Structure formats: structure tokens, C-alpha cells
Amino acid sequence: MPDKLYQVIYKLVIALNCKVLRNKEEIMKIENLSSKIVYSDKTFTKRVVFNEDKVLNFILNMMPGQALPPHTHESSDLVLHILSGNGEVTVDGINQTVSEGDVLYLKGEEVFSMKNTGDKNMSAFVIITPNPSAIYSKEV
Structure with a gap:
């Protein structure tokens, strides 16, 4: 489930023109x-x-x-x-x-x-x- 949620968040952030990195359950915005x-x-x-x-x-x-x-x-x-x-x-x-x-x-x-x-x-x-x-x- 966390991986699926991460994929949804990742796609949303990409759509908003941001990049994300996953690091120990935290998401860093760039x-x-x-x-x-x-x-x-x-x-x-x-x-x-x-x-x-x-x-x-x-x-x-x-x-x-x-x-x-x-x-x-x-x-x-x-x-x-x-x-x-x-x-x-x-x-x-x-x-x-x-x-x-x-x-x-x-x-x-x-x-x-x-x-x-x-x-x-x-x-x-x-x-x-x-x-x-x-x-x-x-x-x-």
C-alpha cells in the first residue's frame, strides 16, 4: 500500500512540475x-x-x-x-x-x-x- 500511495503522490507532484525523492518514509521536494x-x-x-x-x-x-x-x-x-x-x-x-x-x-x-x-x-x-x-x- 505505501508504494502505491507513493506512486500516486509522485505522479501528482510531477504533474505540478516538482520533483520528489523518497528518503526513509519522507518526501523531499525539489x-x-x-x-x-x-x-x-x-x-x-x-x-x-x-x-x-x-x-x-x-x-x-x-x-x-x-x-x-x-x-x-x-x-x-x-x-x-x-x-x-x-x-x-x-x-x-x-x-x-x-x-x-x-x-x-x-x-x-x-x-x-x-x-x-x-x-x-x-x-x-x-x-x-x-x-x-x-x-x-x-x-x-
Whole structure:
């Protein structure tokens, strides 16, 4: 029975364009980020990678001049890795320049905003834990 269930789950995950590996009764999810790096002339984009009980993970994409407005993450911590481009992050009123390769850690209660101040597209890999309310997992 477990093998049959695994086959059904495997087919479902493949249909959803994810890969799975079976390891000691656990299933590991693998997602390719290249499909999540999508830009829009109108606004920044947000593409969810994983939306689980304990963690929310997504990619933020901004064209030059686009910005993420000030907000908090409830009581959830945030790790942000700049994948490409550069810009400015503001945390509780303090501005910091960020560029490709930078990794930031923020507490959920801190007021956070980000803007692409460069002349190239900017993408950031974001991890929020624990997963806050459902509004944070909506794609833009």
C-alpha cells in the first residue's frame, strides 16, 4: 500500500512540475527557481516556491524603480538572499544598500521595505518561518 500511495503522490507532484525523492518514509521536494524569476512592467512579482506549515518560501522580482512597500511579517522571521541585481532595503527606518550575494536576517516585527535602485532586474530568494497568515503566500 505505501508504494502505491507513493506512486500516486509522485505522479501528482510531477504533474505540478516538482520533483520528489523518497528518503526513509519522507518526501523531499525539489523546485527549479528559474521558472519563478518573472518580471512585470506594472509591479514587482512574487512567485511562491514552497508553502508549508512551518515555512513559506518565494522569489521576489523587481524591475528598476519598482518597490515593495513597508510591512511586517507578524512574529515570523525572514531570511532574504539577493540572487541578482541591487537595491535598497529599509528596516525600521534604517536604509541599507544590498547587492547580488547579500543575505539578510530580519525579525518579523521589524518594518521592512525594498526597492530596486539599480539599472538591472533584481531577484531575491525569501524564507519566512514560521509561515505567517495566508495573505503572505499570495502570488503577485
